[in-house]
Amino acid sequence: MSYMSGLVCVACGARYAPGQAMWCPTCGLDEGILDVEFDLPAVRRSLTRAALATRPANHWRYRELLPFGADVEPVPREIGWTPMIEAPRLAAALGIGRLRLKDDSRSASASFKDRASSVGVTLAVAAGASDIACASTGNAASSLAHCAAAAGIRANIFVSERIPDGKLAQLLAYGARVFRVRGTYDEAWRLCMRACETFGWYNRNCAVNPYLVEGKKTGGLEIAEQCADDPTEWVAASIGDGCSIAGVWKGLRQIHEAGVTDGRPRMLGVQAEGVAPIAKALRGGNYAPGADGATYADSIDCPVPRNWRKAMNAIRESDGACVTVTDDEIRRAVRETGRLTGVFAEPAAAAAVAAIATARRDGILGANASVVAVISGNGLKDIAGARSAVGEPHSITPDLDAVRRIVEKG
Numbered sequence: 142m143s144y145m146s147g148l149v150c151v152a153c154g155a156r157y158a159p160g161q162a163m164w165c166p167t168c169g170l171d172e173g174i175l176d177v178e179f180d181l182p183a184v185r186r187s188l189t190r191a192a193l194a195t196r197p198a199n200h201w202r203y204r205e206l207l208p209f210g211a212d213v214e215p216v217p218r219e220i221g222w223t224p225m226i227e228a229p230r231l232a233a234a235l236g237i238g239r240l241r242l243k244d245d246s247r248s249a250s251a252s253f254k255d256r257a258s259s260v261g262v263t264l265a266v267a268a269g270a271s272d273i274a275c276a277s278t279g280n281a282a283s284s285l286a287h288c289a290a291a292a293g294i295r296a297n298i299f300v301s302e303r304i305p306d307g308k309l310a311q312l313l314a315y316g317a318r319v320f321r322v323r324g325t326y327d328e329a330w331r332l333c334m335r336a337c338e339t340f341g342w343y344n345r346n347c348a349v350n351p352y353l354v355e356g357k358k359t360g361g362l363e364i365a366e367q368c369a370d371d372p373t374e375w376v377a378a379s380i381g382d383g384c385s386i387a388g389v390w391k392g393l394r395q396i397h398e399a400g401v402t403d404g405r406p407r408m409l410g411v412q413a414e415g416v417a418p419i420a421k422a423l424r425g426g427n428y429a430p431g432a433d434g435a436t437y438a439d440s441i442d443c444p445v446p447r448n449w450r451k452a453m454n455a456i457r458e459s460d461g462a463c464v465t466v467t468d469d470e471i472r473r474a475v476r477e478t479g480r481l482t483g484v485f486a487e488p489a490a491a492a493a494v495a496a497i498a499t500a501r502r503d504g505i506l507g508a509n510a511s512v513v514a515v516i517s518g519n520g521l522k523d524i525a526g527a528r529s530a531v532g533e534p535h536s537i538t539p540d541l542d543a544v545r546r547i548v549e550k551g
C-alpha cells in the first residue's frame with residue numbers, strides 16, 4: 142500500500158483518487174495540473190528520525206512520501222543523498238553568514254532531474270511499460286535516458302534544436318531514441334504529448350505527470366534532513382518550468398509536517414532576466430508567459446513555464462522571494478562557485494548562487510543570512526556555455542621562462 146490519499150487540481154481544487162487522472166479533466170491539460178496528497182498522520186507514525194537513521198543513503202529512504210507502495214521495487218537504486226557542502230569562502234564573497242551547496246551536479250547523470258526520472262522509470266516499470274518518453278531542454282532527457290538504460294526500458298526523447306552538445310552526447314550514449322525537433326521547446330513538448338497518446342508510452346513530462354514532482358521533492362527532504370541539527374533560513378533554486386522549486390518546497394514542508402524536522406526555510410527563486418514570467422508575476426505584474434529576451438542558461442530557458450502555479454505557490458507559501466539575474470551575473474557565479482568551492486555548476490545551477498548576490502544587494506538577505514543553494518546540474522553538461530564564462534588558459538612555448546613570466550605577474 143502507498144501513503145497517497147488523493148490528487149488535487151492546482152487550478153480549481155477538484156479532488157481525484159490516486160491513479161484516477163493525470164490532469165484535471167475540467168481544467169484541461171494546460172491549466173489542470175494535479176498535486177499528490179499524502180496521509181501525513183500515517184506518514185508521521187512511520188517516517189521518524191530513528192527510522193531514517195537505519196535507511197540506505199539514497200532518495201528511496203523517504204518511501205512513505207513517494208508515490209508508490211512498498212511492493213514496488215525502485216530503480217535505479219543509486220539516486221539521491223548527494224552531499225551538502227559547506228562553502229565559507231563563497232559565503233564571504235557573497236556577503237552572507239553561511240552558505241551550503243546541495244550538490245546534485247554529482248547525481249548519476251549529473252543533474253537534479255534524476256530525482257524525478259527515477260520515480261518516472263520506477264512507475265513505468267511497475268506498470269509494465271516498455272517505453273517511456275519526455276520532452277526536455279536537456280537534463281530531464283539525459284536523466285531519463287540514464288534511468289531507462291539502468292532499468293532496461295526504452296527512452297524516447299524529444300529535444301529542441303538548441304540542446305547543448307554535452308547533453309546530446311549523453312543521451313545517445315545511454316542508447317535513447319532521440320527526436321531532435323526543428324522548432325521551439327514548446328513545440329517539442331506538444332509533439333511528445335501526442336506521441337505518448339498515440340504510441341502508449343509512459344509520459345515523464347513533469348508538469349503533466351503529477352507523480353514526478355514527488356521525486357523532485359526528495360531534494361527538499363534531503364536538505365531538511367541534512368540540515369536538521371542546524372537549519373538553514375533560505376533555500377535558493379532556479380526556476381524553468383517550475384517543477385523543481387515546487388518539489389523542493391513540498392519536500393521541506395512535508396518533512397516538517399511529518400514531524401521529522403523543526404521549522405521550514407524560505408524559498409529564494411531565481412529566473413534569468415530575459416526569461417522571467419514567474420518572477421515578474423510575483424513582483425506584482427500579471428502572469429504573462431512568453432519571453433522578451435533570452436538566456437544562455439538553457440535549463441531555465443522556459444518562456445512558457447508548465448508549472449507556474451506550483452512555483453508561485455512555493456514562493457508565496459514559504460514567505461519567500463523571487464529575483465532575476467543577468468547572463469553576466471550567472472557567468473560570474475559559475476567562476477566564483479568553481480574557484481571558491483571546487484564545484485563546477487552549469488549556468489542554470491550557478492543562477493541559484495547569482496540569486497544570492499542579487500538578494501543580498503536588494504536587502505532580501507541580511508549579512509548573517511544562512512542559505513542552501515541547489516546546484517542542479519554539472520558544468521560539464523555545456524562546455525561551450527562554460528567556456529564563455531571562465532576565461533582562457535595561458536598559451537606558452539615549452540620553456541620554464543615562459544612559466545616564470547606568468548607566475549611573476551601573479
Ligand SMILES: *Cc1c(COP(=O)(O)O)cnc(C)c1O
Pocket residue numbers: 252253254280281379380381382383384385386440441443487489490517518519
Ligand atoms: C530543469 C532544471 C532547472 C529548473 O527546473 P524546473 O523544474 O524546470 O523549474 C534548473 N537547473 C537545472 C540544471 C535543470 O536541469
